[in-house]
Amino acid sequence: MRILRVDSTHPDPAALADAAAVLRGGGLVAFPTETVYGLGAHALDPAAVARIYEAKGRPSYNPLIVHVASIGEARGLASAWPEAADRLAERFWPGPLTLVVPKSPEIPDAVSAGLDTVGVRIPAHPVAHALLLAAGVPLAAPSANRSMGVSPTTAEHVRRSLGGRVDVIVDGGPCPVGIESTVLSLAGEVPTVLRPGSISIGELREVLGEVAAASAEPSGRAARPSPGMLDRHYAPAAEVRLFSPAAREATFAKAVWAATDERRVGVIAFAPVSASGAEVVAMPADVPGYAARLYAALHAMDAAGAEVIWIEQVPDAPEWAGVRDRLRRAATGAAVLPGE
Ligand code: AMP
Ligand code: MG
Numbered sequence: 001m002r003i004l005r006v007d008s009t010h011p012d013p014a015a016l017a018d019a020a021a022v023l024r025g026g027g028l029v030a031f032p033t034e035t036v037y038g039l040g041a042h043a044l045d046p047a048a049v050a051r052i053y054e055a056k057g058r059p060s061y062n063p064l065i066v067h068v069a070s071i072g073e074a075r076g077l078a079s080a081w082p083e084a085a086d087r088l089a090e091r092f093w094p095g096p097l098t099l100v101v102p103k104s105p106e107i108p109d110a111v112s113a114g115l116d117t118v119g120v121r122i123p124a125h126p127v128a129h130a131l132l133l134a135a136g137v138p139l140a141a142p143s144a145n146r147s148m149g150v151s152p153t154t155a156e157h158v159r160r161s162l163g164g165r166v167d168v169i170v171d172g173g174p175c176p177v178g179i180e181s182t183v184l185s186l187a188g189e190v191p192t193v194l195r196p197g198s199i200s201i202g203e204l205r206e207v208l209g210e211v212a213a214a215s216a217e218p219s220g221r222a223a224r225p226s227p228g229m230l231d232r233h234y235a236p237a238a239e240v241r242l243f244s245p246a247a248r249e250a251t252f253a254k255a256v257w258a259a260t261d262e263r264r265v266g267v268i269a270f271a272p273v274s275a276s277g278a279e280v281v282a283m284p285a286d287v288p289g290y291a292a293r294l295y296a297a298l299h300a301m302d303a304a305g306a307e308v309i310w311i312e313q314v315p316d317a318p319e320w321a322g323v324r325d326r327l328r329r330a331a332t333g334a335a336v337l338p339g340e
Contacts, residue, residue, distance in 0.1 A: 001164050003155060008032070008173040011127045013134070015170070020134035022167050023048075028055055030144040030158045031131050032172035033123040035096045035181050035197070036151040036295065037158050038067065038141030039166065040131070043077075046108040049140050053110070055165040058147040063113035064140040065098050065181070066120050069132040074120045077138060079104050082186045087207050094124035096177050097199050100185040111140050117187045127172035143180060144169075150236050150298045150330070153178050157299050178292035179322050184211070196321040198291060236298040238266065238306045240331040242313050248273060266306030268297050279304040283312075287319050294323065298330065 004015040019029045026048040029040045039056065041048035043066045053060060068074050071089050075081045078101040085099055103118035112118050120138075123129060132139060143151035145161040152158045155171035182197030184204060192212045193201050204211045248269060265278040272282045281297040283290050301309045311327055314320045 001159075001166055001169065003159070003169045003171055005155075005171045006127060009126050011130050011170075011172060013130075016127075016130050016134040019131060019168050019170050020136070023131075023135045023139065024137060026051070027167040028052065028165070029131070029168045029170060030152075030155070030162065030166050031128055031141075031170040032125050032155075032175055033067070033128045033141070034125040034175060034177045035123075035179065036153055036175050037144040037155065037169075038123075038128070038139070039144035039158075039162065040067070040139040040141040042135075043067075043111055043138040043140035044106060044108065046110055049108055049110040052140060052142065055162055056142065056145070056147045058142065060110070061113050062142075062147075063115055063117075063119060064111050064142050065183075066107070066111060066118055067123055067128065067132060067139045067141050068120060069122065069129060071122070073138060074099075074122065077104050077107060077118055077120055078102060084186055084191060084208055088184070088204070089122070091207050092199055092203075094122040094129065095199065096124070096181040096197055097121060098181045098183045098195075100183060100187055100194065102187055117185070119183060121181055125172070125175070127170060131170065148235060150295050150302070151180060152299075153292075153295045154299075157295070160299075160303075174292075174296070176292060177288070178294060178296075179326055182322065185214075196325045198288070198322055200319055200321060202318055235330045236302050236306075236309065238301060238309045240309045240311060240327075242311050242327060242331050244313050245270070248312060263307040264305050266301040266304065266309040267311075268294075268301070268309065269312040279306055287323065290314065291323055294326065 006012050006015050023029050026045055028051055030037050041052050080102045098119045098121040100117050100119045103112050107118050144158045145152050153175040155169050158169050177198050182199040183195040185192045185194050190212045191208050192214050194214050267273050267278050267280045273280055314323050
């Protein structure tokens with residue numbers, strides 16, 4: 001495995017040509033996007049795509065998002081391109097929005113996990129964009145971590161999770177958005193958000209009018225419109241429990257120690273919390289700032305050996321939907337998912 005360090009805004013063309021050659025040859029290259037680090041492979045090469053599933057330990061029923069450099073290329077991967085896709089692309093691309101559209105026969109089944117649709121997006125990160133241009137092929141790229149774990153927002157996170165399983169890691173610094181793209185399906189009657197992200201349903205409605213949110217309620221696998229809705233996803237090694245802001249002040253430290261049998265404790269909260277012996281991360285109060293830091297905070301907890309992580313609930317407001325979704329799925333406590 002080689003690490004190629006590049007400038008986040010003006011990446012060295014020689015380094016990108018190197019990584020692009022690995023990709024064209026069927027290799028795996030992790031690279032920064034504005035959301036999280038992606039584990040890229042030539043999307044039209046089934047053997048290369050199979051290596052993604054193997055490296056991640058990803059179940060074969062979970063499809064991959066294909067990254068492209070232009071709208072024309074995106075259109076070429078679709079068997080039908082709804083007019084709505086052009087309006088969305090105009091407003092949100094390049095950016096953290098994935099569009100699910102009917103797929104072209106050119107897309108290997110492994111990419112779409114046997115579905116007749118494909119998820120596509122144009123990433124905004126200058127390194128991702130330059131790498132796509134250098135490679136000259138569409139890149140299938142899920143998050144560059146072992147399946148079910150916390151997505152990586154730095155090259156070091158990738159190295160720790162995938163290490164020798166990738167050929168190259170392009171290190172372009174931390175990812176600015178920090179949570180995965182909003183996934184919107186245009187394949188049904190009504191545009192439907194399959195996975196919330198930093199682009200909110202309200203912003204999508206401004207462009208499209210009616211937009212539905214897929215239910216995130218626990219249910220059978222077959223009933224899920226998007227495999228990204230698997231409940232246990234985006235989870236750190238530790239047990240995660242959510243607590244309400246009201247519980248922070250007086251009862252917090254006591255509750256932590258009483259409930260956790262003196263296991264190693266981590267706390268992720270909006271304000272510094274005094275819980276002696278615990279690993280504490282104080283989070284920004286704004287959504288973009290919080291999202292950008294969340295996965296790094298979870299990785300820091302894992303690195304510190306936390307066995308239980310207490311996370312302060314975020315506001316129940318629409319702009320927090322993407323973050324709330326990731327917290328819900330990181331939490332394994334019965335208090336968060338009754339009956340699970
Ligand atoms: P990841 O790239 O690891 O963040 O995961 C990509 C997610 O995008 C998947 O788990 C799915 O939820 C979603 N996705 C990708 N392609 C499709 C598709 N064709 N249909 C529905 N969801 C998709
Ligand atoms: Mg992922």
